[in-house]
Amino acid sequence: MGYRYLILADGTSYRGYGFGSDATTTGELAINSNMLGYQESMTNPAYYGQIIVFTQPSVGNTGINDKSYESIQPHTKGIIVREYANISTNRNHRLSLDEFMKQNNIPGICGLDTREITKHIQKHGSMMASIVDVNDKHAFDQLHATVINHQQVAQVATPKAYQDPGTGYNILVVDFGLKSNLLGALTQRQCNVTVVPWDTTAQQIFNLDPDGVVLSTGPGSPENVPRSVLKMIQKVQARIPLFAIGLGHELFARANGAKTCRMPAGYFGSNHPVKRIITGQVVHVSQNQGYQIATLSLRHTPLFVTYIDLINHSIQGLHHQDYPAFSVQFNPNGGPGPKDSSELYDEFLENVHSFRSKR
Ligand SMILES: NC(=O)CC[C@H](N)C(=O)O
Structure with missing residues (x-):
């Protein structure tokens, strides 16, 4: 393994050892504080275009298996590990x-102080970065010249409808870049799932006559x-009845007049306690978000808050x-x-059940 560099848009540079593909890459840094699940994160389409910095101290010790893919192809641009x-x-x-990284052209750097990088991003905000062989002026110029693709959803979402058959309710999932985990949660509950592209119109949805609609997670703003x-x-x-998750949640909020804004450093992990306001119950959840709902923008909307993050109050x-x-x-x-809040799928299906009984 030879030296490789992680260079940041603010001029900072870190030297470590390359592994995986030897490609040069550029993406937004996402600090992932999960203690497990690197395969799931790397194959989660919501990480499209990002370089993931894993704060778990040792990455790779479970290899890659057939069961933990969240999508067929990985979408992350690169990874940084201790x-x-x-x-x-x-x-x-x-x-x-x-x-796996060589096969999918994903470069990585190991031997870096991921805690130092995390502190840097927490202080200065999330930013673009590159994995390169040489940290010279040319590499920084290339990084600054990189044009970000803003059509992330169109890049990762299915272009065609497909089915995941079941014997239960007809659930339509609008795909903005879903994880297979979402389909698993629905099929486990016997749902007959149809996944449709992100740009499906309301009329097309009504024509399919679903019992419930889910808006999926996905990448970008x-x-x-x-x-x-x-x-x-x-x-x-x-x-x-509608249930929206991740990017779907942000779009649901915007559709109802709320505003979304960028988080200073994003939040990618599973160690934030989140409070369910109506019961006072506190759960730990899996989060990956670079954007959030602007709290004050909820005034004058028909929405009310059901869950609040107890650390950053998002x-x-x-x-x-x-x-x-x-x-x-x-x-x-x-x-x-x-999976502490997986009963939310059951709550959604209860809504579906009462909707169906009234039809
Ligand atoms: N979990 C997701 O769906 C991510 C939503 C969105 N891309 C964000 O970063 O906030």
Whole structure:
């Protein structure tokens, strides 16, 4: 392994050892504080275009297995770790992390002080970075010249509808870059799932006559998603039970007149306690968010807050005051992380059940 550099848009540079692909890459740094689940995070489409800094001290020691893919292809641009462990002790191991990264053209750097990088990002905010061979002026110029693709959702979401059959309720999932974990939570509950592209119109959804609609997680800023999607949400929530997660939650909020804003350093992990306001129950949840709902913008909207993060006080859940439509910022079903709030799927299906009985 030769030296490679992580260079940051503010001029900072860190030297470590390359592993995985030897490609040069650029992306936004995302500090991931999960203690497990690097495979799930790397294959989560919501990390599209990002370089993940894993704060777990040793990454690679479970290799890559067939069961932990959150999508067929990894979408992360690169990874930064403290220690790369190339010996895997997992009996489900299929590939080493290094082999997986080489096959998918993902470069990595190990031997870096990930705590130092985390502190830097917490102090100066999230920023673009590159993984390069030489940290010279040319490399920084290239980094500054990088044009960010703002059509992230279109890059990762399915272009065509597909089905995940079941014998229960007909649930339609609008795909903004979903994790397979979401489909697993629904099929575990016997749902007959149809996944449709992100730009499906309300009329197309009504034609499919679903019993409930889920808006999935996904990458990038909710502001980059065309307004036609907000119109779709406005129409659908008024007629069909709706459950929105992650990017879907941010779009649900915007469709109802709230504003979203960028978080200073983003939050990617599963160690924040989140309080369910109505019961006072505190749960730990799996979060990955670079954006959040602007709290004051909720005034004069038909939404009320259902979950709040107890550390950064960000809004983690919303409910519509007139419709059976609700949302959460976090992933209720881990992937990776706790599944403490997976009963939210059951609450959604209870809404679906009473909607169906009235039809
Ligand atoms: N979990 C997600 O769906 C991520 C939503 C959005 N891309 C954000 O960073 O806030």
